[in-house]
Amino acid sequence: MKFDITNPGAFSTLLVNLESGEAIKAESGAMITMSETLDVDSKMERGLLGGLSRKLLTGESLFFQTVTAARGPGQVMMASAYPGEIAVLELDGSEEYILQKDGFLAAEQSVQVSTKAQNLTKGLFSGEGFFVMRVSGKGKLAISTYGGIQKLTLAPGETRIIDNSHMVAWSANANYKIEKASKGWISSFTSGEGLVCRFHGPGDVYIQTRNSPGFGSWVRQFIPTR
Amino acid sequence: MSLVSHFNGLYYAGREKFTVQFSVSTHGLIEFELGERERVAIALQGTVLELIGDPGVTLQISWSGHDGRHALLCGEPEIFDKLLSLNIPPPAREHISELQARQHGRLKGERHRVPVYLALIAAFFVGAYFTLHYSAPLIADMIPYEWEQKIGAMAFENYQVGKKTVSDKTVTDAVDAIIKRIDQFDGADIEYQVAVVDADMINAFAFPGGYVVVTTGLIENADNPEQVAGVLAHELTHVLQRHSMRKLVRQAGMGVLIGIVFGDVSALSQLIELSAQLDSLSFDRDQERSADDGAIEIMTAAGLSPRHLAAFFEKIQKADELTGNIPELFQTHPLTDERSKRVSAAAEPEQVFQFDLDWELVKQAI
Numbered sequence: 001m002k003f004d005i006t007n008p009g010a011f012s013t014l015l016v017n018l019e020s021g022e023a024i025k026a027e028s029g030a031m032i033t034m035s036e037t038l039d040v041d042s043k044m045e046r047g048l049l050g051g052l053s054r055k056l057l058t059g060e061s062l063f064f065q066t067v068t069a070a071r072g073p074g075q076v077m078m079a080s081a082y083p084g085e086i087a088v089l090e091l092d093g094s095e096e097y098i099l100q101k102d103g104f105l106a107a108e109q110s111v112q113v114s115t116k117a118q119n120l121t122k123g124l125f126s127g128e129g130f131f132v133m134r135v136s137g138k139g140k141l142a143i144s145t146y147g148g149i150q151k152l153t154l155a156p157g158e159t160r161i162i163d164n165s166h167m168v169a170w171s172a173n174a175n176y177k178i179e180k181a182s183k184g185w186i187s188s189f190t191s192g193e194g195l196v197c198r199f200h201g202p203g204d205v206y207i208q209t210r211n212s213p214g215f216g217s218w219v220r221q222f223i224p225t226r
Numbered sequence: 227m228s229l230v231s232h233f234n235g236l237y238y239a240g241r242e243k244f245t246v247q248f249s250v251s252t253h254g255l256i257e258f259e260l261g262e263r264e265r266v267a268i269a270l271q272g273t274v275l276e277l278i279g280d281p282g283v284t285l286q287i288s289w290s291g292h293d294g295r296h297a298l299l300c301g302e303p304e305i306f307d308k309l310l311s312l313n314i315p316p317p318a319r320e321h322i323s324e325l326q327a328r329q330h331g332r333l334k335g336e337r338h339r340v341p342v343y344l345a346l347i348a349a350f351f352v353g354a355y356f357t358l359h360y361s362a363p364l365i366a367d368m369i370p371y372e373w374e375q376k377i378g379a380m381a382f383e384n385y386q387v388g389k390k391t392v393s394d395k396t397v398t399d400a401v402d403a404i405i406k407r408i409d410q411f412d413g414a415d416i417e418y419q420v421a422v423v424d425a426d427m428i429n430a431f432a433f434p435g436g437y438v439v440v441t442t443g444l445i446e447n448a449d450n451p452e453q454v455a456g457v458l459a460h461e462l463t464h465v466l467q468r469h470s471m472r473k474l475v476r477q478a479g480m481g482v483l484i485g486i487v488f489g490d491v492s493a494l495s496q497l498i499e500l501s502a503q504l505d506s507l508s509f510d511r512d513q514e515r516s517a518d519d520g521a522i523e524i525m526t527a528a529g530l531s532p533r534h535l536a537a538f539f540e541k542i543q544k545a546d547e548l549t550g551n552i553p554e555l556f557q558t559h560p561l562t563d564e565r566s567k568r569v570s571a572a573a574e575p576e577q578v579f580q581f582d583l584d585w586e587l588v589k590q591a592i
Contacts (some may be wrong), residue, residue: 094236094245098280117339118280130343153241156288156297173236173279173286173299200278202238202286202297 001108003088003140006077012086013079014106014142018069025064025113026078026106034067035074041066064113080105080144087149087206089141089169095203096172099133099143103168108139125178125195127165127213134172143169147210154201162197165211174203231308236299237266239291248298250305254312256287256298268296270314277325281332281339285325303329358479365479366471371435374471378435382419385439390424392442396591397422400583401440404455407579411527412459414466424592428542430454432461434470442592448538451581451588456525456535463520469513518565522572529579536570 001024002017013032016024020037031040042065067076079086080102089097091111098116107113116134117123123130135141143149145168154160154174164178177200181193188194199205237244237258248258254270268289278286278299285305288297306326310319392398398420405418416436425441432438438458448454464470509517522532539561 092245094234115340117343130347131340153243155240156238156286156295158241158295171279173284175278175280175282202236202243202299203279204243 001140003106003142005086005088008085010083010085011079012084013077014086014088015075015077016067016106017075018067018073020069020072023066023068023109024076024106025066025109025111027080027102027104028065030078030080030105031065031067032077032079034076037069037072037074038076039068039070041068066109078106078142082144082146082212084145084147084208084210085149086142086144087151089143089206091135091138091141093136093138096134096136097141097169098172099135099169100128100167101132103143103145104133104135105142105144107135107141110137110139111135111141112137121178122176125164126167126176126197127211128167135169143206145206145208146212146215147208150207150209152205152207154199154203154205156202158201160199160201160205162199162205162207163193163211164195164197165213166207166209167197168206168208170199170205171203174199174201174205176200233300233302233305233308238295238297238299240294240296246298248300250308250312252312254314258298268298270309270312270318275321275325277329277332281336283329283332283336285329303333354479358476362472362476362479363468365475366468369471369475374468375435377471377474378433378437381433382421382435382437382439385433386421386423392422392424392592394591396588397442397445400451400581400585400588401445401454403581403583404451404458405438407528407530407581408455408459408462408524412462412466412524413527416466418462430457430461432458432465434465434468434474436462436465438462446589446592447542448585449541450534450585451583452530452534453538455528455530455581456521456532456538459524459528459530460517460521460535463517463524464509464513466520467513467516469509469517472513473509514565515568518569522569526573526575529575529577531574531578532569532572533574536566536572539566539569 001019001022004015004017005012006015007013018024018038028042034040086105091097099113104113112135114134114136116132118126118128118130118132122128149168152160152162161181162176167176170176176197178195179198180188181196182188182191232247232249235246235248235258237246237248237260244260246258246260248256250256250270255267256270256273257265257267259265268287270287273287273289276286276288278284284299284301286297286299288295290296303326306322306329309322310326314322401420401422405420409416409418418436418438420438420440422440422442422445426443427441428443428447429441430439430444438461440454440458444454444457448457521535525532525535543561543566
C-alpha cells in the first residue's frame with residue numbers, strides 16, 4: 001500500500017495505491033475518485049456504540065468509509081472538506097497518537113481509532129472539546145489540517161507552548177497542560193492569546209498553521225449584517 | 227514467576243527517535259542495540275523514573291548524557307515486575323511500586339472514562355435544561371430593554387430582506403389604526419413599528435422591542451379589523467411578557483453549553499443567529515395561554531369583543547380542515563380547543579368600540 005500526497009499546498013489530496021485485497025478506512029465523504037476495481041463501503045468502526053460515541057463526541061462521522069481493492073489493484077484519491085495540508089504518519093506500534101476532532105483523513109485497516117476523553121480543564125479550554133481520537137496500532141495514517149502542517153519534535157524534558165486549537169495530532173507520550181499565555185490573567189487576554197497549551201517532550205506534535213475558529217471570526221467581520 | 231526479559235520501547239537521544247527492543251539485566255543494566263553497530267547500556271541507578279503522557283501510563287527512564295537528555299519510554303506494564311525483581315535499594319523500590327500502582331489505577335480509570343463522561347454529560351444537560359427552563363424568565367428579565375430592542379430591530383430587518391412590503395396607504399393606515407388602538411390599552415410604554423408583508427400565508431408576529439409584522443394573508447382572511455386586532459393583541463402580549471426573549475435565552479444557553487462540551491466556540495455567536503429565527507420560534511402552552519389572557523384583557527379594555535378573536539380562530543380551523551394544512555400562525559402558536567373555548571368564554575366589553583375603516587376597501591388595496 002502506498003500513500004502519496006498529490007496537489008500539495010492548500011488543496012492537497014491523498015492518493016492511495018492499493019494492492020489487490022488491501023483495504024483502508026477513511027473519513028466518510030472523503031473519496032474524490034477511485035479505480036473501478038475498488039469498492040467503497042461504510043462501516044461502523046467499533047460497533048454501534050463506538051460509532052455513535054465517535055459521532056457524538058468527536059464530531060467525526062458515524063460511519064467510516066472502507067475502500068477495498070476487491071477486484072484487483074487500484075487507486076483512490078481523497079481529501080477533507082476544508083482547505084489545508086495532509087501529512088502521512090507511519091505508526092509502528094511503539095507509540096499512540098491523539099488526534100483532534102476532524103483531524104482524521106484515512107488509515108490502513110491495521111490502525112485502530114477510538115474515542116478518548118480529555119480531563120475537565122483540557123475539555124473546557126484546549127479548544128478541542130472533551131473528546132478526542134486515540135489512534136493506535138501499526139500502519140499508515142493520513143491526517144488533514146486546516147492550513148499548513150508543521151511537525152515539532154520535542155526532546156526529553158523539552159517544553160513547547162502551542163496556542164490552543166492549533167494542535168492536530170500529538171504523540172500520547174507528550175502530555176500537555178493548559179496555562180495562561182502571560183503571567184497575569186489580564187495580559188493573557190489582552191495579548192489576544194488567552195490560554196495556551198504547554199507540551200512536555202519527548203514526543204511529536206503536529207500543528208496546523210491556521211485555525212478554523214480564528215478564520216471564522218476573521219471572515220465574520222466581512223459578512224454584511226444587513 | 228517467569229519474567230519477560232525483552233521490552234519494546236522508544237528511545238530518544240535529544241530529538242532523534244528510535245524504536246528499540248531493550249533488556250534489563252539482573253544487575254540493573256538496561257541494554258539495547260541502536261542500528262547495526264551501536265549498543266547502548268545504561269545503569270538504572272543513574273536514571274530518573276517517571277510516568278508521562280496522557281493519561282500518564284508510559285514509563286520514562288531518562289538520563290543526561292554529554293550530548294543532552296536521553297529517554298527510554300516503555301508502555302508495557304510488565305516492565306515494573308521486572309524492575310521490582312532486581313536487587314535495588316529500598317527507596318528506589320518504593321518509588322517503582324508507587325509508579326506501578328499509579329499506572330495500574332490510571333489504566334483502569336481510562337477504560338471507564340468515556341462511559342463515565344457520557345453519563346456525567348447526560349446528567350449535566352438534563353440539569354442544565356431544567357435550570358435554564360426555570361431561570362430563563364429571570365435571565366430574560368435582566369436583559370436591558372435596549373438590548374431587547376436591538377435584537378428585535380435586527381431580526382425585524384433581517385426578516386424583511388427579500389420580502390415585499392406593502393406601502394399602500396389604505397392598508398398601512400388601517401393596520402396603524404389597529405395598532406394604535408391596542409397601544410392605548412396595553413398598559414405598556416412601547417412604541418410599535420409595523421410592516422405589512424406581501425405573503426399569502428396567514429401570519430402575524432411581533433419581535434422583541436415592539437416590531438410587528440402582519441401578512442397580507444392575514445388581512446385578506448380576516449372578516450373585520452377587530453379580528454386582526456385580536457391576533458395582534460395576542461402577539462403583542464408575547465412581546466410585553468418577553469416570551470421570545472425567554473425562548474431565546476433558553477435556546478442560546480443550551481447552544482453555548484453544547485458548544486463548550488463539544489469544543490465548538492462559534493456557539494457563542496448563536497444568540498445572534500437565533501434572533502434571525504425569531505419569527506419561527508414557537509411558544510409553549512403556558513405562554514400561549516397567558517398571551518390569550520393578555521389579548522382578552524387588551525381587547526376588553528379597548529372595547530373590542532374577544533369573540534372576534536374566537537371567530538377568527540374558528541374560521542381558520544375550518545379552513546384547515548378543508549385544505550389539510552396548518553396555517554403558519556398556528557404552527558408557531560398551536561391552537562387547541564381549550565384555547566378557543568377560553569377566548570369565546572371571555573366577558574364582553576362594556577362599551578363597544580368600532581374601527582372607522584372600510585375593511586373591504588382595505589382588502590381590495592392589497
